[in-house]
Amino acid sequence: MNFLYWTTIVFCRHKVAMLALLLTASLSLSSPTMAATVKNVTANNGVVTITFDDVVHKASVFTLAGPNRIALDIEGVENLGVLNRNTVPDDVVIRSVRMGQYDPTTARVVFDLDKPGIVTNGEFSADGRSFRLNVRSALIDEFESSLGKGRKIFNPPAKFRSAPPKRDYASRARIKKSAKNKNNPRIYGPNNNNLPLVVIDAGHGGHDPGAISPHGGQREKDITLAIAKKIRDKLAATGRIRVALTRENDKFLVLQDRFGIARKIGADLFISIHADSAGSHQANGGTVYTLSEVASDREAQKLASRENKADIINGINLGGADDNVSSILIDLTQRETMNVSADFAKILLREAKPNMRLRSNSHRFASFVVLKAPDTPSILFETGYLTNERDVKFLSTAAGQSKIADSITKAAQAHFARRLANR
Ligand code: ZN
Numbered sequence: 001m002n003f004l005y006w007t008t009i010v011f012c013r014h015k016v017a018m019l020a021l022l023l024t025a026s027l028s029l030s031s032p033t034m035a036a037t038v039k040n041v042t043a044n045n046g047v048v049t050i051t052f053d054d055v056v057h058k059a060s061v062f063t064l065a066g067p068n069r070i071a072l073d074i075e076g077v078e079n080l081g082v083l084n085r086n087t088v089p090d091d092v093v094i095r096s097v098r099m100g101q102y103d104p105t106t107a108r109v110v111f112d113l114d115k116p117g118i119v120t121n122g123e124f125s126a127d128g129r130s131f132r133l134n135v136r137s138a139l140i141d142e143f144e145s146s147l148g149k150g151r152k153i154f155n156p157p158a159k160f161r162s163a164p165p166k167r168d169y170a171s172r173a174r175i176k177k178s179a180k181n182k183n184n185p186r187i188y189g190p191n192n193n194n195l196p197l198v199v200i201d202a203g204h205g206g207h208d209p210g211a212i213s214p215h216g217g218q219r220e221k222d223i224t225l226a227i228a229k230k231i232r233d234k235l236a237a238t239g240r241i242r243v244a245l246t247r248e249n250d251k252f253l254v255l256q257d258r259f260g261i262a263r264k265i266g267a268d269l270f271i272s273i274h275a276d277s278a279g280s281h282q283a284n285g286g287t288v289y290t291l292s293e294v295a296s297d298r299e300a301q302k303l304a305s306r307e308n309k310a311d312i313i314n315g316i317n318l319g320g321a322d323d324n325v326s327s328i329l330i331d332l333t334q335r336e337t338m339n340v341s342a343d344f345a346k347i348l349l350r351e352a353k354p355n356m357r358l359r360s361n362s363h364r365f366a367s368f369v370v371l372k373a374p375d376t377p378s379i380l381f382e383t384g385y386l387t388n389e390r391d392v393k394f395l396s397t398a399a400g401q402s403k404i405a406d407s408i409t410k411a412a413q414a415h416f417a418r419r420l421a422n423r
Contacts, residue, residue, distance in 0.1 A: 035054070035076055035077060035078035035105065035162070035165075036052040036053055036054035036055060036056045036076055036077050036078070036162065037052065037053045037054070037077065037078075038050060038051075038052055038074070038077055038099065038107055038109075039051045039052060039053050041097055041099065041109060043091045043094045043097060043111065043135075044091060045091060045092065046091065046092065046093060046134055046135050046136050047132060047133075047134060047135075048072075048094070048111065048132065048133040048134075048135060049130055049131070049132050049133075050072070050074070050109065050130060050131045050132075050133075051129060051130040052074075052077070052128075052129050052130065052131075053129075054129075054162070055076070055128045055129070055156060055160045055161060055162045056074055056075065056076035056077055056128065056131075056156060056161075056162055057075040057076035057156075057161060057162045057163070057164050057165060058074075058075050058076070058153060058154060058155050058156065058161070059072060059073065059074050059075070059122065059124070059131050059153070059154045060072070060073050060075075060151040060152065060153045060154065061073075061119050061122060061133065061151065061152050061154070062149075062150060062151045062152070062336075063118065063119070063143070063146045063147050063149075064147070064335050064336075065143070065144070065147055067112060067113075068112075068113040068115070068116055068117070068143065069110050069111055069112050069113055070094075070110070070111045070113065070117065070119060070133075070135060071108055071109070071110050071111075071336075072108065072109045072110075072111070072133065073106050073107070073108050073151075074106065074107045074108075074109070074131070075105060075106050075164070075165055076105060076162040076164075076165055077105070077106065077107035078104065078105055091135075092114075092137060093113055093114060093115060093117040093135055093136065093137045094111045094112070094113060094114070094117070094135065095112045095113065095114045096111075096112045097109065097110070097111055097112075098110045098112070104165075105165030106165070111135070115137050116137065116138045116139065116140050116142070116143030116144075117135050117136060117137050117138055117143065118135070118136065118138040118142055118143060118146045119133060119134065119135055119146075119152060120134045120135070120136055121133075121134040122134065122152065122154045123154065124154060124155070124156040124157065124160075126157060126160075127157075127160050128156035128157055128159075128160025128161060129160070131154065131156075150422075151422065153422075184261075184264065184265055185199075185244040185245060185246065185248075185261060185265065186244065186248075187242050187243070187244045187265070188232055188233075188235075188236040188242065188243050188244065189235065189236035189238075189239070189241055189242040189243050190236075190239050190240070190241075190242060192242075195240060195241060195242050196240075196241055196242065196268040196269065196412075196416045196419075197241075197242045197243070197244065197265065197266060197267050197268050197269075198235055198241055198242070198243045198244075198267065198268065198269045198270075198271065198412055199243070199244050199245070199246060199261060199262040199265070199267040199269070199270045199271070199376075200228045200231050200232055200235075200243060200244070200245050200246070200271050200273065201228070201245075201246040201247075201258045201259075201262075201270065201271065201272040201273065201370065202221070202224040202225040202227070202228035202229075202245065202246065202247055202273055203220060203221070203224040203272055203273055203274040203275075203307070203370075204219075204220050204221035204224060204274075205221045205225070205247050205250055205251050205252050205253060206221075206250060206251050206252025206253075207252055208221065208252055209221050210224070210274070210275070211275060211276065211277035211386045211387075212277075212386065213277075213386035213387065213392045214281075214386075214387060215386075215387075215389045215392050216392065216396075218386060218392055218395075218396050220274065220275045220277075220386060221250065222250075223275050223383075223386070223395050223396055224273045224274060224275065224383075225247070225248075225249075225250070226396075226401055227273050227383060227395070227401045227404055227405065228245055228273050229245070229248075230398075230401045230402055230404070230405040231243070231271070231273070231404070231405040231408050231409070232244075232245055233405070234402075234405040234406060234408075234409040235405075235408070235409050235412060238409060238413060240413065240416070241409075241412055241413070241416065244261070244265060244267070246258045246261050246262070255308065255369040255370045256369070258272065258370050259370055259371070259372060259373040259376065259378065260373075262373055262376050262378075263373050263375065263376055267376050268376070268377070268416070268419075269344065269376070269377050269378075269412065269415065270371075270373060270376045270377070270378040270379075271378070271379055271381060271408065272368075272370050272371070272378070272379070272380040272381065273381055273383060274307065274380060274381065274382045274383065275382065275383050275384055275385070275386050275391075275395055276303065276382040276384070276385050276386070276387075277385060277386050277387045278385055278387050278388075279387075280387070281387050281388055281389065282388070283385050283387065283388060284357055284359075284384060284385050284388040284390060284391045285356075285357040285358045285359040285362070285384060285385070285391070286352060286356055286357065286358045286359065286362065286381065286382060286383050286384050286404075287358070287359050287362050287363075287364055287381075287382045288345040288348055288349055288362060288363050288364075288379055288380070288381055288382075289303075289304075289345075289363075289364050289365065289366055289368060289371070289379065289380040289381075289382065290338065290341040290342050290345050290363070290365055290371065290378070290379055290380075291338055291341065291365070291366075291367065291368060291371040291372065291378065292338070292365035292366060292367065294365070294367075295364075295365060295366040295367065296364045296365040296366065297364065300364045300365065300366040301366055301367075303366065303382070304366035304367050304368050307368055307369075307370070307380070308367075308368065308369045308370075334374040334375075337373075337374060337375055337376065337377050337378075340377040340419075341371070341377040341378055341379055342363070343415070343418075344377055344379060344411065344415050345363045345379050346363065347411045347414050347415050347418075348379065348381070348407065348408065348411040349362050349363060350411070351406075351407045351408075351410040351411040351414070352404070352407035352411075355403040355404070355406060355407045356383075356384070356394065356400070356403055356404060356407065357384065357390075357391070357394075368380050381404075381408075383395055383404055
């Protein structure tokens with residue numbers, strides 16, 4: 001992740017404090033198109049003003065909790081510039097301001113809040129060269145309800161608006177693909193880097209068979225691989241989505257390598273396929289899991305520790321993130337990634353419902369190592385129970401596998417259509 005260029009500015013009230021430059025890696029982007037630079041950020045009595053040296057494409061703002069902050073993304077900014085040292089927030093709600101290059105064409109400004117705060121209004125100036133945001137303190141209820149509301153989007157006046165930055169998919173893939181690596185997986189589907197890329201991860205493999213069915217000995221690692229290949233074929237056949245697999249044969253991969261592959265090739269979505277087992281042969285149906293440090297229930301927690309065992313067996317340090325990623329960005333990005341993952345989980349369950357059996361309460365949360373890529377929306381799909389006779393039949397036949405693949409394909413199409421529309 002070599003585009004991380006993170007500037008942290010900590011302001012103390014009434015006094016110019018510290019300007020720490022956290023240079024995670026050099027920002028070596030050359031682009032033929034002109035792009036704006038952020039010139040200045042001020043925060044004063046609930047009015048935040050950001051000025052640019054050129055027109056930008058758009059701004060969007062959203063709220064995050066724990067710690068409370070407001071994040072503002074400005075598209076069409078390729079350089080952060082040097083911030084004005086006279087900038088001093090004298091603000092009742094905002095404690096400090098940070099800024100980073102979120103992706104090659106988006107700057108993210110983060111306002112750390114002293115107390116719960118919400119955005120009441122936002123507006124570009126008539127010439128599009130500055131953006132004003134109004135923030136006020138809020139009751140905890142108000143703040144919490146703002147968390148689930150997604151982004152507020154603001155457009156500069158049409159005459160003073162830059163063209164949309166090149167597709168995020170393309171720029172991310174271009175940037176992340178820096179290190180040429182022969183071990184990169186093959187990418188299937190249309191040969192067009194502008195299209196979204198999905199990585200399908202067939203759970204288990206090699207010396208780790210995963211669950212084994214008491215009704216015929218089918219092994220989870222074989223079933224997940226067969227399902228993954230079906231999904232690959234159907235996604236590629238849409239002509240709109242590119243797809244890669246973490247493994248294409250009976251090979252063992254540590255959990256970090258699985259999401260590591262997705263990050264390395266700039267995946268837009270990561271889907272890990274599994275099949276569950278339970279003491280009771282009655283338990284049946286699929287469940288979609290997304291990442292949370294707090295498991296939604298004890299069963300989810302137990303499942304996560306079972307699935308995470310593959311790494312413990314191999315003595316691998318669990319869940320260690322890349323050293324070259326700043327913890328600030330992980331913190332920020334991971335929370336947003338978790339929201340996107342949860343959105344995809346909902347769409348997937350909607351699409352899967354007519355195709356297969358699902359458990360009641362079929363979206364659950366737990367701390368799966370394989371879902372810990374900070375910047376790749378990820379889900380883990382337990383497609384059914386190998387301990388249930390009907391589920392095994394469904395999961396190990398081409399007809400059942402096709403239905404799962406259809407569900408994921410439809411969900412992925414809906415997901416990417418929505419992501420593009422929200423940009
Ligand atoms: Zn599994």
